[in-house]
Amino acid sequence: MASDSLLLTTTEDQYNDVTVGTIKCTAPIPFGGQGEWLFLPATKKFDLSRGSEQKMVFDCDEDKRNHTGFMIDPGTSVLIVVDMQNYFIHPIYRDHAAGIAAIEPILKVIERSRSEGIQIAWLNWGITEHDMKTMAPAVQRGFSNTLGWHVGLGAQLPEGQGRCLFKRTWNADLYEPFQAVAQPGDLFFDKTRMSGLWSTEEPLHEYLRASGKQTLLFAGVNTDQCLFGTMSDAYSYGWDCVLLDDCTGTMTGRGAQELTEYQVSTNMGFVTSSRAFCEAQIVRTFNYYTHMEPRMCKLCDQIINDFLPSLTLSVTWPKEHAKLGNTIKPKYLQKQPAISLHDETAHDGLATTPDLRYIVTLTDPDAPSRDNPEWSEMCHWIAANISISQKTFSILPLPEFGLTGHDSAKYGSLDDVVEYKPPGPPPKTGKHRYVFLVFAPKNGTTEPLHLRAPKDRKHWGTGKERGGVRDWAEENQLVPVAANFIYSKNKKQ
Structure with a gap:
């Protein structure tokens, strides 16, 4: 699993009796058990997509x-x-300057x-008479003096505005700019608490579980009350x-907005802006394990x-390129x-650690044949001194996987540890x-x-059958970060 590829090296320096620890790693760092996040050290970004090919x-x-x-x-996200x-x-109810200011960004x-x-x-x-009878005292108290004239939940408001926050009343309707953009495909959920997810029986809770949605994007008011309650x-x-x-936005003041943002960004998730959202790039990535045949996974x-x-690894010959299992x-x-090499998460094509160098290897587990792998x-x-490409490219759809020679690393730019031996499968x-x-160095140096270099090409110099690249990588303190493969056979079969 992912944790098997996580290899950390800790170095410590003593300064004024204070131990300062730093961690360098090149493999993705997983967070969580099932449905984990990945932190990608190369770009210092978190991947919440759980292997989705569109991010x-x-x-x-x-x-x-x-x-x-x-x-x-x-595809698994919801804007709430x-x-x-x-x-x-x-x-007519209040001067909610922060709420008004949030309208245009939300739109x-x-x-x-x-x-x-x-x-x-x-x-x-959106409450009902039944909700009023079963509501906790603290919830009712929170609204008892909202307007300064003792209007509570369910109280009759003047001039046809309906009962306070009752379903299907004018005061509980969406504010006009949002009514104008609501569409039939949108979903509407009522809540009777500050949180819309306080119970597994809440409509929003049931929908999210049934639909498999995973990422919730939050907008609205008040930041430190109903919004934070639902997020929590x-x-x-x-x-x-x-x-x-x-x-x-919120009317609370006292640093409530800033405190909420701090709590979310530090402990509960992520904070971004409407500008970052609207400028976010859509990238299409390649999930190796989705497209590999079962026998390749084995x-x-x-x-x-x-x-x-x-x-992502692209391997290109003058007239062919590797496409995760094509025959050449x-x-x-x-x-x-x-x-x-390409980091598909860096949409500007620039690697966060441009000085890191990688090693490429090519191994044949079927020598001299799959039935007789002696x-x-x-x-x-084995070649070293590979850096991440500064060019961006799309690696989907699958038939287009790989780069042209124009985009790829130039011949002779690598440092051979073991010279390239062209595949030459024997007849029959x-x-x-x-x-x-x-591979990348474990410690990120x-x-x-x-x-x-291995002592011999056979068995990668280990002297044992099935000895190979895994043994060599462990000996040289390397961790895998990318893969690709091809099939090839002699025309005489």
Whole structure:
């Protein structure tokens, strides 16, 4: 699993009797058990998409948030707009300057959400007579003096406004700018507490569980009350929480907005803005394990410990390129291929750690044949000094996977540890599997690596059958970060 690929090296310096520890790592760092997040050290971003091939990537101020951003799956996300109702926003009830200021940013976020297929959900107070009879005293007290004239929940408001926050009354309706943009496909949920998720029987709670939605984007009022109450329960029940700061507002004062943002960004989720939301890039990534054949997944277990790729590897020959299991004739594999690494989460094409260098290997687990692997594994290539490509590209759909020679690393730019030996499967040995693996130093060093070459190509110099790249990588303190593979066979079968 992912934790198997997490290898940390801790270094400590003593200064004035204070121990300062730093952790460097190159493999993705998992958080959580099932449905985990990944922190990607190369870009300092959190991946909340859980392997989705479409990601919406948000940039953040690293100095302010201690990371450079995060990414979500739009298909499993919901924009929840809280309490943008007449009773809370309309000027006849109160001067909610922060709520009014949030209207325009929310409208922009709604428009972008619709374009990306993010579900819109309106979460509003909407009580009934039954709710009044079963409501806790503290909930009722919170509204008893809201307007200074002892109007509580359910009280009759003047001039046809209806009972206070009762369902289907004018005061409980959406404020006019939001009525204008609400659409039939939107979802509307009532709540009878500050939180719309306080009980598993709440309509919003039931919908989120049934639909499999995972990431909740929050906008509305009041930030420190109904919005924070709902977020707090969402956090406790395991949903991912994102607060859109300029799409929220409160009348509380006393630093309530700032404190809520701090609590969310530090403990409960992430904070971003409407601008960052509207400028977020949609990137299409490639999930290795989704597209690998079952037998290839088994092959990976044979060659290397299970790991979660954090980079995309393109392997290109003059007339062919590797496409995760395509078959290429040996005659097209004679020249050393061009190698390109890409971090699909860095939509501007710039790596956060541009000085980090990687190692590519090529191994054959079917030497001399799959039925008789007495030479397995066979080392075909080890090359160092690979850096992440500064060019961006889409790696979907699958037939287009890979780069052209123009975009790839130039021939001869790598440092060979073991020279490239072109695949040459013997006659009548069936298809051979040729697996490319990319490694990074465990400790994340950018210093030159002193790699030991295997004593022999057979068994990667281990002297034992099935000895191979896994043994060599462990000996040289390397961790896997990317993979690709091809099939090739002799024409005489």
